[in-house]
Each structure stands twice: as C-alpha cells, then as structure tokens.
Amino acid sequence: MTTALPKSAAALVAKAAEPEFAAWRRNIVRLGGCTNPIHLVGAATVYDTTTGAALLSYGSDVYGGRLLTACGNRRATVCPACSGLYRADTYHLVRAGLVGGKHIPETVSRHPRVFATLTAPGFGPVHTRRERDGRVRACRPRRAGECCLHGAPAGCRERHSASDPRLGEPLCPRCYDYAGAVLWHAFAGRLWHRFGLELRREVARRVGLTRTEFGEVARLSYAKVAEYQRRGLIHFHAVIRLDGPDGPGSGSTLPSWAGVPLLVDAVRAVIGRVRLVAPGADVVGRRVLRFGPQVDVRPVSSHSRGVAGERRPASAAAVAGYIAKYATKGAESAGAVDGRIRHAREMVVLPVRAHVLRTIGTCWWLGGLPEFAPLGLRRWAHMLGYGGHFSTKSRGYSTTLTALRQARADHRAEQQRASLGVPDHSTVTVGQWRYAGRGYSPEAALLAASVREGGGLHGA
Template sequence: MNTRANAITALAERASAGDFGAWYRSIVRLGGCTNPVHLVGNASLVDATTGEVLHSFATDERGGRLLTACGNRRATVCPTCAALYRADTYQLIRAGLVGGKETPATVGGHPRVFVTLTAPGFGAVHTRRERSGRLQPCHARRTQKHCAHGVPIGCRVRHAEDDKRLGEALCPHCYDYAGAVLWQAHAGQLWHRFALELRREIARRAGLTRTELGGRLRVSYAKVAEYQRRGLIHFHAVIRLDGPEGSESSPPGWATTQFLADAVHHASSLVRLRAPGGDIIGPRVLRFGSQVDVRPIAEFGTGERLPSAAVAAYIAKYATKGAEAAGAVDARIHRAADLATLPVREHTLRMIGTCWWLGALPQFEPLRLRQWAHMLGYGGHFSTKSRRYSTTLTALRTARAEHLAQQQRTVLGLADRPTVTVSHWRFAGRGYAPDEALIAAGVRAAKTEVPAPRTGAQEVRA
C-alpha cells in the first residue's frame, strides 16, 4: 500500500475516534507549516494577584505532544512560516518609511533612498540584456574571438527568461571562482565598511567631524541580501537620514534626498577590503561592483513612481529567499563525497567546490567556507537594520503573541483578570504523521487558491 493510501486509512481511523475535532484543529491552526516542532510539557494560566490556577494544559492529556509552527524564514523550506516572516518584514520596512508600529509618521518626510549595491565581475556569464524594451544579444562581439582555452568570448543569443544558461560562465576556466567565493565570504564586512564610509562622506560634505555629525544627524537603514543567477549576492537597502534622536527628530535642512544620494554613490566607490590569499591564489582587494543604483523614495501620499509600499514589498520578498535563485541547495554539505551527487548546475557546483577547496586551507579557516558551501560562501545575515530604523521583528511577534493570548483569555472569560502564564516545554521531535501531513497539505492548498493582494513590488524594477 502506498504512502497516500496509508495516510487516508489512518485519517479514517482517526475520524472514528472521539478526539477528532481537537486533533484536527491542532493541525489546522499551524496554517500548513511543513515541518512543525513537537513540544512536551505543560502550561498554566495563573491569577497574578492570588496565585490561583485558572486554566491548565498538559501534553499528556492531549495526545502526548503539542505541535507548533517551525518558524523557518526560507520559502523553500516552509512556505507558510516564510509568508509570515515576509509579512513581518514588510511591516518593519514600511514602518520606517511612513510611520506606524511606534515609529512617528514624520519619517515620511525625511530624506530616503532605495539603494542596490552589486558584486563586481569575476568573469563573463550568460545574461539577459534589454535596451529600449528590446532584447539584446548576451555578449555581442563584432569578431568571434576565443579565450586562451579556446572558448568564444562572445554570445549572440538573446536568452529567454527560463534559459538554463543564464548565470553560467562563458568559460569556466577563465572565471575567477576563488575571487567570487572570497567576495561572498566578505560581503557582510563590505556592507559594514560602506555604512561607516557613508557616515564619513556625509560628514565631509557637511564640513563636520564625525563627532559633530552625531549631534546633528543619524543614518538609519534596513537591508536584505539577494542572490543573482551568477551565484553572487547584492544588497537592497532603504537608507534614511534622521535627526540626532532617530526617527523622532528631523535632520538639518542641508540633508536633502539628493545630498544623501550623492553621498551613497561616492561612499560605495571608496569601500575596499583586503582579503587573505597568500601564495595560493594571490592577493585580493574586494569592493562593490560599479553598478550602484540609488533612487529617491517618494514622500508618503505623493503618488510618485517609487512609493513606499512598493519598496517595502520588494525588500520583504527577498527576506525569505536564499541561494535557490542561483540553483544551490538548502542543507549544509558535510562530506566531499556529497559534491558528486548534488542536483546543481555546473557553475553552482564549481562555486561549492571552490568553497570546499579553500575551506581546507589554514589561511581561510576563519571564513568557515565549508560550513557555508551550500550558500556559495555567504554566511552573513539576509535581513538586517540599524537600531533606530523602526520596530523590530521581536516586537511584532510579541504583539501577535499577546493578541492571541488576549483572545484565549476572552474565550475563557478571563479577559478582565490580571494573569501570567507559567510553562515548561522541551523539544520532542519534528514533522507530521502521514494523516497529519494530509490535513496540512489541504490547508496549504486552500491558501494557494486565494489570490494574493497586489503590493506594487514590481514597480521597483521599472
């Protein structure tokens, strides 16, 4: 009997049991999470004044385990939990653009730009080019020349969106895979240096020292990392100028949007970082690519081409993505033998192999390249923000938990009583039984039938 038939049989047996309703609701409330966490323990709702136990819950009374959502941010791992993470990120980004979530609405009038910082080139790759709305050849050359390895250095193909060659190196032997992996490993440090250099550049342009600048202006930002098809990341960020107290205060009059845009352009060109190389691959000086995109964000309600909601939706979309855009794998690689069976394209496999090779050399050991080989060398955070940009993910999750707790107290008739929750839980496993997985799949299918609201994220690419 196949797995689906076993699940249907188990579900039928479960339906005949007396606790089917409670069991069914315990699965549905997870919203279709693909890999729930099993907890064992108990919780009690206690009157904060008298210490009286008003309500209690123990897993040994409810089937032995409590299932809770996994909370994974990766859409390829759990689409349900990733959707919630994406929604939280959207609220976080948007609050820093138009206010809300304890951020004043006056931030909508502060200078703000949407910035994209890219990786430099490490060799020619197949790409999709458009000019004036017309598709152009990948790498047009008047004469068909060849590299030292006998591979044509040009490509006159007009690649379709789904062309599997996109992101592949024209000549793998010419492509600097070692440099690309080292850039990935240091990308987080490059961003940190850019943030410092931006503050220095703003101070220089304003004729102030950095200490004096801190008393007049604060730079706030929120960013995400996105993988390109060639396997390298680039950063999308909202950068905002505030007064010295953060979002609650306005920046000085000379700090305009154009002032900020010019400072970002120049600061990004100054960032340099020397990476270890030694006698193995030679010295490397890392920097951002020359393609730096800086666009002003429209003030709230002005109806301009790049509205705040579109920027927030665009950034939030990439908060739940990983290296799958480059064709990489979700799980860490533990053995060299696994490289031979990875279901990845040639370019991605070469980057993973380079991580594995460099990761074994003493000078690269601090970079933990083997640990991050499945991420093509990038081990940094995918979503970060400065302290004063807006609210935090923790605050959003706490507010949601308090709302759900208040709903529970209302159902129990305890809404007006001061209560505290005392609980003890321990991890007991992951995943679904076959009949549980069938219910969860139905919940996910029902969600996909509901069309998602339009957010305007595509306007960012226009």
C-alpha cells in the same frame, strides 16, 4: 464502481471518529499549514498574577502525546506557510520605516531616504539576458572567432530567454575567478559594514561636520536584504534613511541640510570607494574586494506608483514588497542547495549546475587552507561562501520582528484571558517543554495541506 480512498484520507476519516479529534484538529489548523512542525512534550499552567490562582493547566497529552508548534522557517522552499508570515512581517517592518505605522509616526515619510542596490563586481564573463528599452539584446557581442586563452569563444550573440539554463554560467569556466567570487562573498557582510561607517563620514564631511558633531544632530539607519543572482553572487538591496538625533520618532528634528540629493550623492560616492584586501594573497593572489560598478540609488516616494527595478523613484510599498520577497529566499534562487554540506563526498551527488558546483568546490578547497580558516568557508559552502544574514536592519530603523511576534503573542494571551473570564487580570504561563521530533503523520499532513490551500476541512 467505488474508488478506494487514499491511505492518508482513510486515516483522517478514522481519526475523525476518535473522541480527541476536535483538539487534534485545532492544534494542526492553528499551525497555519506549516509543512514541518516541531513536536513538544510537556505541560504548562496559566496563573493569575494578582491572586496567584492556577487558572488553566494543559499538557501535550491532549494532542495525542505531542504539542505541535510551527517551524517558523523564513525560507519559502522550506515552509511556504511560515515563510509567508515572515514575509508579511518584514513587509510591515520595512514599510513602517518609510511611511510610518507600528508605533512609528507618519512624519518619518518626510525624512530623506533612498533605495540602493549594491552589486558584486564581475569575476569573468557570464551569459546574461540584456534588456534595453523593452528589447532583448545580444548576450556579449564580440568579433567572430575571438577566443579566450583557453580557446573558448569570447562572445555570445544569443538573445537569451528568461528561462535559458545558461544564464549566469561563465563563457569559460577556466577564465572565471572562482576564488575571487568566493572571497568576495565571504567579505560581503564586512564590505557592507564598512560602507555604513564610510557613509556617516561622507555625509558629515559634505555638510562640514566632524563625525561627533554629526552624531549629535543626525542618524543614518537602514534595512537591507541579500538577493542571489543567477551567476551565484549576491546583491544587497537597502533602504537608507537620514533621521534627526532621536531616530524616526516625531520628536526628532531633522537638520536643515538633510535632503535626498545629498544622500543620493553620498551613497554613490561611498559605494565606489569602499574596499577591503582579502587574506591569502600568497595562495590565490592579491584580491581587492569592492562593490560592482553597477550602482542604482533612487529616492523612495510615499505615494508614487513607482516599481522597484525601474529608474524612477520607487514607491514605499514596492520597496517594502521587494525586500520582504527576498528576505524569504536563500541561495536556492541561484541554483544552490538547501542544506549545509558536511563531507566532501556529498559534492559528488549534489543536484546543482556545474557553475554552482565549482563555486561550492572552491569554498571547500579554500576552507581547508589555514589562511582562510577564520572565514568558515566550508560551513557556508552551500551558500556559495556568503555566511551573512539575509535581511538585517539597524537598531533605529523601525519596529522589530520580535516586537511584531510579541504583539501577536499578546493578542493570543488576551483572547485566552477573555476565555478564562479574567480579561482585566494579568496572567503568566509557566511551562516546561521538551523537543520530541518533527513533521506530520499522513492524516495530519493531509489536513495541513488543506489549511495551506485555504480549506481547513470544516466540520467534525
């Protein structure tokens, strides 16, 4: 008995018989398994800049009328392949700022630096998995029968498993301050910005310098990422580093007072102090926004095997891995939705848990009020009100994602020049491309899936 090939496999076999199959296959394999490529229509010509001669012309016609290009999305839920590349780049970028590499000298590893976690404050009790000394503790022990204003139990004696769906859910939704949580998210980026300004001021003050004098002898730089917690609020994880006046370069001399304990103490003091007052006090009550009381600031060692998440010094590799991991996630890790919500009616059918839906609903409600119009809360409702970037770094931290991508493009151009027989000449590519759609045909999707699994369908 023979089994019929699935339709997509049959289409792939038929495709393999076509004369342009090799070019078609190359185009898809080159995308590295991207799940949702962009189609371009157009043409390009490579010129020799010395002689002005046209060396090579190519158009989308060689790929069945379309040139496919990888989507480049950073999020693992959208495109695992492109997100993997983004994660690797972020890892190298963060690591270079800790131990050197990518044009950053190794001497950077002697600069004082800390790994800090800045949390959101509480907006009401939520079910929590508490672990101490390797043992799971009761969620929220309270006297039996103790209730909130609404008659809901004030405590929870369960030892929640890591996969318990109640984790992050409020004990009483009516006690939970949804407006406060949403406003905190809307201002989280500004809180971070204020934190940076205050930290410079604080370090300067501790060593007896004015801010101007401080700027002449030292610089602070950072790389940070936002991570969604189960309760639907973000944490910031950040590497904060103290450099000489010229940043991480070897010519930059660190001032004698620069040390890790100074940085740890200053970061702690400032996290506890930064605050902003949210607008709209007459609508939802006065909200003073600040970071949560759980503050974790620890040194980063270049060599130790420390793991980010423990109280020991964190190792550079663990910190870089941690930041890179969260740089590829979005609000979906809190159980929210992938895409923007454009109409209130969409909320009725969102496949999210009740707590997330209430947060999204609060974004929608506040976003429709004139007091909160500048915050764009409806636009960021699917992110639970946080409209900031997921991973950012200050200008002087290390290399940039753009520089890492450019290095790859330069390498490809070098290979192309070698194949054209003009390795020593510089070339320029002039092209004109237009967007023509997204995605794969069934046979291309099958090939892309095999690339993702590391196969690549050799032969043909």
